[in-house]
Amino acid sequence: MATFQLELVSPEKLLLSRPVEMVVIPAAEGEMGVLPGHAPMIVALRGGTIRVTEGGRDTDRLFVAGGFAEVTPERVTILADEATPVAELSKAEADRRIATAEAAYNAAAMDTPEKRDAAMATLLAMRAMREVAEAA
Incomplete structure (x- = not known):
């Protein structure tokens, strides 16, 4: 399956940077799924869970307290105010x-x-x- 580059950055560090099949982000307007080739946009994030899909299954779940996401056809860059793995x-x-x-x-x-x-x-x-x- 096609992939795109996902980067998740918090004020402390780069948390994730790798190719993924899909990511679901908590956009201010509601949950937003992003696949390769998505239309370019910048969206505000609300508090919620980011779900990363690789190999047809969810591989990562991270809570973000807010921030922004920049979406392009080849990349999603998430600038999170705060990000924590759900397990923590x-x-x-x-x-x-x-x-x-x-x-x-x-x-x-x-x-x-x-x-x-x-x-x-x-x-x-x-x-x-x-x-x-x-x-x-």
Whole structure:
């Protein structure tokens, strides 16, 4: 089957760089599957799971808290705010981060709409992290 180059980069390091058959990313508008030859685009990511397919089966599952993805016919580059293999997620850590995000959102109640939106996006990403951790 045809492949394309997938690169997943977090602020800390390059997490993944190899040819893959398909990747499903948590785009802001909904789950988005990418195959070789996909139309070029740049999409915002929400908190959710990236699923990598090779050899007809899912080989990697990583949680991302947000970021952007650049899609071209030959390559997908994901710039993640934070990325963690699903197997390493902890429900207790997700709960702690939800409490922190809720406090930040409440503190932003009288702030600018942009800061409130950013705080809400963080809170939603942490809730998605807990859902993924519970399902893992």
